[in-house]
Amino acid sequence: MTFVDRLLNVDRRIIYLLVFVAAVIPFLFPVDIEIKVTPEVRSIYNFIENHPEGTVMMLASDYDPQTQAENDPQARAMMRHMFRKGHKVIVMALSQDGAALTEMMTNSVSKEYGKRYGEDYVYLGYKPYPNIIILSMGEDFRLSYPKDYYNTKLDELPMMRNIKNYDDLAGVLEVGGGNVSTMWITSAVERYNVKLAVAVTAVSGPQYYANLQAGQLFGLMGGLKGAAEYEMLLKDEYIRLKAPLKAIQGMNVQNFVHVLIILLTIIGNIAFFYKKRIGS
């Protein structure tokens, strides 16, 4: 067996080991990286930044543990920004596996800012059948959520007393890893003219560029890179809070793993063409 044959038939466990090493190195030797902020991420930042204190916004946290690594830093970054600006936040979850994750995220960020439940933020919790819930909230939040996650009636929460439906919100920031983001566009944007921005996984990102350009979305945050861009915009705030810049740290890992994938693809192609040439 020639060297090229060996290269073409390399044991997959060696590749797995290389990926593992590439993922671990940045944790041992972190590099200070600068990340350029794209206009689609900046427009989410501007949306939150330019609204006056006390504006009510919704964070629809529709992710689950599978995509937590990408979506959690996105959700935390937007939540921190909203709290820093003094906005009031309605948090909800349309992923059954994400309800508890969202609660953990909401509790931890609200503690950082000393926000009071029911006055500065509420957590509606999870309800099944996302499309129906999104549609019904356009009429009245109480149709789907008569009570919040903690079983308190919405009317008993001071923040919710004057809030009926999407008309009372400045906009919705949706964090999701699946097709719930599409449901938000078709049901909330198209039917109720909701101002919507989505933060999605890197895999889902490309499909939402069409919605962004069509004006159905005012912002788009794609994957860990999008979260890292947002963390760059809030870097001083993160340092003040002593909060970990998880997405920026994660980009270090992506740096190494992407380069590894590119190198392996190039090596694989060189070996493939060499073998083809020798064979012919």
Place this chain on the structure above:
Amino acid sequence: MLKRQLPMLIVSIVGLIMTIQYFIPHPFSETIYNYALDWLIIIGIFAMPLGIYSMVHIHVQKVSRRQAGWGYSVVALLGLFVMLVLGWTPDCLKDGTFFMRLFEFVYIPIQATMFSLLAFYITSAAYRAFRARNVLATIVLVSAIIVMLGRIPIGEAISPHIPEVADWIMNVPNMAAQRSIMIGLGLGAAAIAMKIVLGIERSYMGMD
């Protein structure tokens, strides 16, 4: 008659009413819409016990017949019932409860692990199968490399043009393809909906 024509008649009438009401901005139309939403939620709730019954039925059969992999079915059933019972206990959603510990320290890591394994599989697959065999495959390969580089900080460090080209790929060719897929899907969905309302498409009732 009751088995075939009646369900089709209900579907056609409801489909037509819901289509027409969408274009009529009137309180009466809104009332119909709200009423339909209530029904959707009620019907949706019925699907949940059906799903649980179906899951239990399949796994119980697998265990009782000792089919291949029946041990996994035991784990699935145990998982279902343990979480179901713990989920009924008061204050189960509070921090530190057994229910939340199982969720936080068993379920979340398992799910995250499953997804993170993709990185290993994708790298292996890229090495073995991502070949520039013809012109189209070469275009895909080169685009993928540029986008991968453009999405990481090192891409910009190599050349500021790499992220620009990556953005162009995402905003022009990618978007053109996505749009055509979306428009195709939209037209397809509208055609199917129309066929269902008109009674031409009957596969939802188990008919050809």
